Every structure is written in structure tokens, then in C-alpha cells.
Amino acid sequence: MEIIKTRQRRPGGIKSEVKQKYAHPLQFYSLPPEETISLQEFEEFAVERLKVLKAVETASVRHVRGSTEYVAYLEKEIKNTKFKSLLKVSYGGEVKEDEMDARRLDHISHFILRLAYCRSEDLRRWFLQQELDLFRFRFQRQKKDSHLSFLKINNLGYKPIPDEEKTKVLPYLVACDTPARVEVNEYYKVHFTEALDLVRGKRVYLERGFAFVAQDDLASILLSVYRTRLSHALAVTCRALPHLEEDDRLLPMLCGLSKRYLGQDYNNKKTNVGQITADMIDLLSRTSFPPCMQQLHQGLRSNHHLKHGGRMQYGLFLKGIGLSLDEAMKFWRAEFVKGMDPDKFDKQYSYNIRHNYGKEGKRADYTPYSCMKIIMSNTPGQGDSHGCPFRHCDGDLLRQKLRAQNIAKDAIDEISKFAKEGHYQLACGRYFDASHNISGDNVETSINHPNQYFEESQNIRKDGGKKLNTPNPGRVIRVSASQNSQAVKTASQLTDTQNTGLDEMEDDFPMEELDSMLQETQ
Ligand code: SF4
Numbered sequence: 001m002e003i004i005k006t007r008q009r010r011p012g013g014i015k016s017e018v019k020q021k022y023a024h025p026l027q028f029y030s031l032p033p034e035e036t037i038s039l040q041e042f043e044e045f046a047v048e049r050l051k052v053l054k055a056v057e058t059a060s061v062r063h064v065r066g067s068t069e070y071v072a073y074l075e076k077e078i079k080n081t082k083f084k085s086l087l088k089v090s091y092g093g094e095v096k097e098d099e100m101d102a103r104r105l106d107h108i109s110h111f112i113l114r115l116a117y118c119r120s121e122d123l124r125r126w127f128l129q130q131e132l133d134l135f136r137f138r139f140q141r142q143k144k145d146s147h148l149s150f151l152k153i154n155n156l157g158y159k160p161i162p163d164e165e166k167t168k169v170l171p172y173l174v175a176c177d178t179p180a181r182v183e184v185n186e187y188y189k190v191h192f193t194e195a196l197d198l199v200r201g202k203r204v205y206l207e208r209g210f211a212f213v214a215q216d217d218l219a220s221i222l223l224s225v226y227r228t229r230l231s232h233a234l235a236v237t238c239r240a241l242p243h244l245e246e247d248d249r250l251l252p253m254l255c256g257l258s259k260r261y262l263g264q265d266y267n268n269k270k271t272n273v274g275q276i277t278a279d280m281i282d283l284l285s286r287t288s289f290p291p292c293m294q295q296l297h298q299g300l301r302s303n304h305h306l307k308h309g310g311r312m313q314y315g316l317f318l319k320g321i322g323l324s325l326d327e328a329m330k331f332w333r334a335e336f337v338k339g340m341d342p343d344k345f346d347k348q349y350s351y352n353i354r355h356n357y358g359k360e361g362k363r364a365d366y367t368p369y370s371c372m373k374i375i376m377s378n379t380p381g382q383g384d385s386h387g388c389p390f391r392h393c394d395g396d397l398l399r400q401k402l403r404a405q406n407i408a409k410d411a412i413d414e415i416s417k418f419a420k421e422g423h424y425q426l427a428c429g430r431y432f433d434a435s436h437n438i439s440g441d442n443v444e445t446s447i448n449h450p451n452q453y454f455e456e457s458q459n460i461r462k463d464g465g466k467k468l469n470t471p472n473p474g475r476v477i478r479v480s481a482s483q484n485s486q487a488v489k490t491a492s493q494l495t496d497t498q499n500t501g502l503d504e505m506e507d508d509f510p511m512e513e514l515d516s517m518l519q520e521t522q
Pocket of ligand 1: 290291292293370371374375387388389390424425428447448449450453
């Protein structure tokens with residue numbers, strides 16, 4: 001089938017079947033797309049929706065859903081994506097091409113992410129929540145005529161109660177709502193199970209198992225319908241997925257999507273290469289490294305060694321901050337030879353370092369790991385120092401570590417809460433704010449990449465205008481074997497639910513090539 005580039009003008013305007021297919025700005029995504037699209041488009045569409053869903057997630061953590069700040073944040077974020085035309089609130093009249101393209105993008109991208117996010121319970125839960133929030137946000141922006149037409153197009157069969165019935169129950173409706181709202185709203189009579197949110201919030205009048213829902217609250221009913229349909233669809237897609245696994249082009253892309261990092265890659269091709277030397281790292285680790293890298297640095301200094309996962313995570317991060325190959329070799333060698341024969345280092349470990357810099361093997365210039373990659377893959381085992389402390393440490397140990405770094409109690413409470421709820425990057429952002437004396441009611445710093453953390457920290461410290469709180473390096477908490485195994489167990493429990501075998505695939509690094517060449521144990 002024809003592939004239509006987003007910004008191309010169509011000769012003869014938009015086809016009538018396209019108009020019919022995307023007659024409304026909102027969809028329940030009942031029918032899968034039947035077009036043929038290129039792999040490049042497939043990936044672009046997925047990434048674009050992922051950006052929107054991640055913004056939806058961040059908005060709901062930072063602000064109360066539906067609040068002015070929430071709406072403003074989402075509008076701002078969506079305007080930076082190809083979904084921006086979907087922010088239009090007009091309904092009816094001629095639909096412009098850009099809007100129609102956005103509706104098509106909305107449709108296709110939803111189904112691509114369904115494939116990527118149906119694979120495990122955790123992924124399904126995340127996707128469902130963000131899709132529901134996105135639907136609510138978009139539905140509430142629409143006007144009344146658009147709401148009614150959405151009900152009609154989707155054969156939802158909800159009809160307003162007649163005026164006589166409304167008059168009969170008027171005193172009860174007023175008891176649940178303001179008289180002004182009751183007067184202007186039409187009411188829908190639905191089974192109470194379809195409006196559980198409203199029943200729970202005592203915001204509806206109930207009579208013989210039926211709830212009287214105001215038109216303003218219609219979103220609650222539709223969300224309930226959408227939740228049921230999408231949950232079912234995700235389960236069905238998951239069962240059908242094994243058939244897709246034969247396709248070796250789509251599979252790696254789908255597996256990588258849930259760990260996808262959407263920002264800058266922070267390899268050291270940029271201007272900072274050579275600006276950092278081996279002897280600066282101790283100081284920088286105390287002032288500007290994120291907790292994951294502080295932990296690796298401490299592990300290396302204490303044991304004069306890091307296992308493979310730690311060397312990869314830390315080595316590529318150091319490369320990203322500007323450590324040249326010569327300086328990296330000097331840094332790693334100086335520490336490793338404190339615990340082993342220099343010959344052994346030269347034979348077994350120097351290859352690994354040169355490989356990171358694209359001087360061995362495939363000679364690829366590997367990029368530092370993003371937060372998503374660190375959080376979602378290669379769970380640390382006993383004796384490992386890699387991973388993300390907010391994800392891989394148990395709650396008590398995390399608090400202990402934060403206290404040891406003189407982080408204020410209210411910040412520790414917030415960080416622990418974010419970490420407990422699975423918002424690891426927001427926990428890191430709050431840690432960043434606390435350790436850089438940035439205050440405010442809401443979390444302001446959003447961390448997506450350890451090298452972004454480093455750059456932002458350096459920018460603030462270069463400004464020098466603030467008295468900064470340097471984490472106390474002398475009081476780094478060591479993780480005992482029992483604490484570590486507990487932390488690892490917690491992480492494994494989470495990971496077990498996520499792994500379907502597909503998550504094990506690396507999306508941007510040939511681990512097997514390195515592993516077979518290095519054959520390194522301890
Ligand atoms: Fe490191 Fe990212 Fe975890 Fe922060 S959120 S500790 S930068 S992996």
C-alpha cells in the first residue's frame with residue numbers, strides 16, 4: 001500500500017475513506033491499521049508516541065491530574081511532538097491535512113506500542129495507565145458536540161435521560177452536586193459498575209443499581225469502557241506475540257522500545273573529549289556523579305576491581321564525560337594493578353577499555369548507558385556495583401545511604417517515596433535538587449541519563465552562585481552481603497515479572513561479542 005509521508009500534500013486532498021476512518025479526533029483503537037508502512041516509519045511512530053506517554057507519566061507524578069499545571073505541562077510537551085495537531089479542540093468542519101496525519105499517527109503508533117508493551121504484566125500496567133491518562137486529557141479538551149459524536153461513532157449507546165426523569169430525581173442530583181452544574185448538565189443513567197470512580201468519590205446519585213452521571217463526568221464512564229477493552233486487547237496481543245517472534249526485523253525494535261532512551265546519546269564525540277583527566281575523577285565523583293556512578297567509583301576504589309557489568313556502565317559513562325582513551329587506560333590500570341599483576345590487566349582488561357572507545361572488535365563508538373537501560377537491564381547480582389541505587393537498593397538501605405550523604409530528611413522521604421513507587425528517575429531528580437541546594441515545591445530536575453546528570457551538575461557548579469551540598473564521601477555506606485542479596489532479591493522479583501526472555505536482548509551493545517572475547521571471570 002502507498003506510504004504517505006507526513007508533510008506531503010495529497011493530490012486531490014484527503015481521501016473519503018481516510019476521512020471516514022478518522023472521523024473523530026479521539027479513538028478507542030478498535031480496529032488495527034491495515035496499511036503497509038516502512039520499518040523506519042514504524043520506529044518513528046513508536047518513538048513519537050513514547051515521548052507523549054512519558055510526558056503523561058511525568059505530568060501525573062508532578063501535578064494533580066486535571067489541574068492547570070498538569071494541563072499546561074502536557075500541552076507544552078505534546079506541542080514538541082508530531083501529536084501537536086491533536087491538541088486542537090475544534091470538532092466538525094473541514095479537517096486539515098496535518099490534523100488527519102496526526103490522527104493516523106495516533107492510530108498506528110498506539111498499535112505499535114501495544115505490541116511492545118503487551119509482553120509482561122509491568123509493561124502492560126504502565127502502558128494502560130498512560131493511555132488512559134492520555135485519553136482523559138484529550139477527551140476533557142473536547143467540546144460537548146464532540147463528546148456526543150464520539151459516543152455515536154463508537155456505538156456506545158449512552159443516551160441522556162428525558163427531562164421528566166431528570167425533574168423527578170432533581171433533589172437527589174442537587175444533593176450530590178452544585179445546583180448550577182445540575183441545571184446545565186444532561187444526565188446519563190448507567191449501571192453503577194460503569195462509574196465506579198464516581199461512586200467511590202460519592203459524586204453520583206445511585207438508584208436501584210444505576211448511577212446518574214453528569215455529562216461533565218462522562219469521561220469516567222468512557223475510561224471504564226476503554227480500560228476494559230484495552231486490558232483485554234493487550235492480553236490477546238500478548239498471546240498472539242509468539243507468531244511475530246519469527247520476524248527478526250521487528251522483534252529487536254519492539255524489545256528495545258520499553259527501554260528506549262529518547263534524548264542525547266552523550267558519546268564523547270562532542271567538545272568535551274580530553275577535558276577530563278584520570279586524576280580529576282575522585283573529586284568529580286563526589287561533586288557531580290549521579291548515585292549510580294558514585295557507587296561504581298566507590299566499588300572500584302575499595303575492591304580495585306569491577307565486574308564486567310560495572311566496567312561497561314562506568315567505563316562508558318567516563319568516556320561520555322570526556323575521559324580520553326589514554327586517560328581511561330591510566331585510570332583503570334592504576335586501580336586494577338593494586339590487586340593484580342599488571343600483565344594480567346594488559347592481557348585481560350585493556351582490550352575491554354579499547355573496545356569501548358571503538359578501537360577493537362567492530363570498532364563501533366559505543367554510547368554511555370541511559371537511565372532506562374541501567375534500570376531495565378542486567379540486574380546486579382551479589383558483589384556487583386552496577387545498576388541504579390533507586391531501583392536496585394532496598395528501601396532501608398537507600399535511606400541509610402542518603403542519610404550518610406547529609407541529604408535533608410524531607411528530601412529523603414520524597415526520594416524514598418518516588419523510588420518505592422517505581423519513579424526511579426524522579427527520585428534521582430529529587431536527589432539532584434537536594435544535593436545541589438535547589439529548592440521548590442515540585443520536583444524540577446528530570447534525570448534521563450547519568451551523563452545528563454553530570455553535565456547539569458557541572459553547569460550549576462560552574463555558576464558558583466550557590467552554596468552546594470557535596471555528598472559526604474567519607475561516609476559511603478558499604479553494602480553487606482545480606483543487604484545486597486536482599487536488594488538483589490527485590491530487584492529480581494520485579495525483573496522476573498518483566499522478563500519474557502525478550503527483555504534480555506541488548507538494544508545497542510554487542511555483549512556476546514565482548515563476552516566471548518574477554519572470557520573474564522573475576
Ligand atoms: Fe543513575 Fe539514572 Fe539511576 Fe540516577 S536514575 S542513579 S542517573 S541510573
